[in-house]
Amino acid sequence: MQALQGIRVLDLTRILSGPYCTMTLADMGAEVIKIEPPGGDDTRKWGPPFVHDESAYFLSVNRGKKSLVINLKEEKGKQLFLSMVENADVVVENFRPGTLARLGLSYEVLKAKNSQIILASISGYGQTGPYAQKPGYDVIAQGIGGLTSVTGEPGKPPVKAGFSIADIGTGMWAVIGIQCALLAREKCGEGQWVDTSLLDTMISWQTYLAGNYFASGENPMPQGGAHPNIVPYQLFESSDGYFNVAVGNDQLWKRFCRCINDEQLEQQYPSNKDRVENRTILVNYLQEILYKKTTKEWVDIFEAEGIPCGPVLNFDEIYSNEQVLAREQLVEIEHPTAGKIKTTGIPVKLTETPGKITSAPPTLGQHTKEVLTNLTNLNEEDIEKLLEEEVVKN
Structure with a gap:
């Protein structure tokens, strides 16, 4: 038994924040169906490096999912997606606010199909406010959200974090929001709309730095590798590192x-x-x-x-470290085209309902026929027709 076993997620996300969210849900037992456009998630082409033509970037955040290709710009594709919503628990998307509505797939439309559906939206600035329609990118959120201004050495230019902390953190908040919405649904029987953003994530993580500012009125300054409130x-x-x-x-x-x-x-x-x-x-x-x-x-x-x-370890030292290995934070899985690939492990350990990496990241459209057969009323002839019309792809 896994914590989210029996929960079905329709994943419309791409790039990083959304895929990190849905990968986490998959690790905890949810059935995650990654619905991709005909060209696939953009990150399938992001590289080098590649592992046997598979992008290392895509492989890093898409394990445990099934890939289904639907052209949502086609009316038949939209109706096909809505028929799947009737049998789903969660929809996750990270388009710019308003995109789902323009596709005819607003929260109101989804809710009319399934009153228990939970829609989780990840965006740069949230669904409301004067910045809502601006494109959201990790590096921009780090800057506007204050992280860049306090990162780096004193007297030197600001520096962004070494990896996409705004994207990944917002994916984590989306997971928490989805879990809260699932718990609330158990009590009230209704779904709801979960709204998370990169900027809100950066603001929420300021914690004691914001507290220092509120107390003193002084802007926090970069401290290099130091802490503003504690010394040393x-x-x-050292002499060698x-x-x-x-x-x-x-x-x-x-x-x-x-x-x-x-x-x-x-x-x-x-x-x-x-x-x-x-x-x-x-x-x-x-x-x-x-x-x-x-x-x-x-x-x-x-x-x-x-x-x-x-x-301070480099990555070759990290992935040979005895503690990292003891905690199973390096895992090997078999990919259908890339062979054995390595991935990071599951960071949350549950004693009774542990997470599990069930499958490698899917190839584009790998599960199209399987998902349509199991999740819709379409027969084999119907599916073949949709494939011919390029509404779906495998």
Whole structure:
């Protein structure tokens, strides 16, 4: 038994935020039917790199799904989709607001077909507000949402996060919204519209930075690898690389000073307030000391005293790391054309209804005939006719 077993999702999403959402639903047991246009999800062509002509980007966020190709711009395609809505629980889309309505597939139309349907919409700025019709992209949301302004080194240009955190985070919020809507439906018997956006995600994640601003009226500034409220809680360079150390309270500070053989420093900056107020002098002093040993040497020393720390790993180190492997965060699956491929694991561990990677990302239209046979009243002749008319494709 899986947590979302028995839940059927019609997935109209493409690129990253939506596919990440629906992949997560599939990992938790939902039947996810990825409905693609005749040309397929754009990311099928995004590369290099490719794995036997399959885009590595597409493979990374589309496991566990069935692919069905429908031309929703054709009336027959639209009616076919609506017939599937009658037997579905969730529809997920990440078009620009208003696109579904222009296709004749607004929430009101879907609800008329199935009062229990849950529509989850992911967009750049949400379904309402003066920015609603603007195109939404991860890098833009990071900038408008404040992340870029606080990322990077002091005195240097702003920097975006190293991967698409606005897209992925919004996909996660959409999963949470869908789960809330499913729970509410159990109580009231009705579906609802879940509205998430990249900008709202970035704002919601500001947390203590927003709190600092509300309290002081001062704009947060980039701190490089440091924390604005705690010192030392940051990245340091060793003789052969980089590592992070998190001295989160004064007791840890005492231990830290013993580790670097400088107990006088403990007396000089006894409280976190003292350390924050003298951040530049203290950090520069610590960096001189910490540069004298390797990353492994410092990590071993600090861990022996219970001080949180860890190396900065490259991807080749991450995917050979014993903890990553023990948590099954690297998984191999068999793809119909690419052969064995590697994918990241499931981050949520459930004891009674665990997630499971059931299948590789589908080829374009791989399940068209299967889905139409099982989910509609169409017979084989009807399906062949739709294929000939290019309303669907396999």
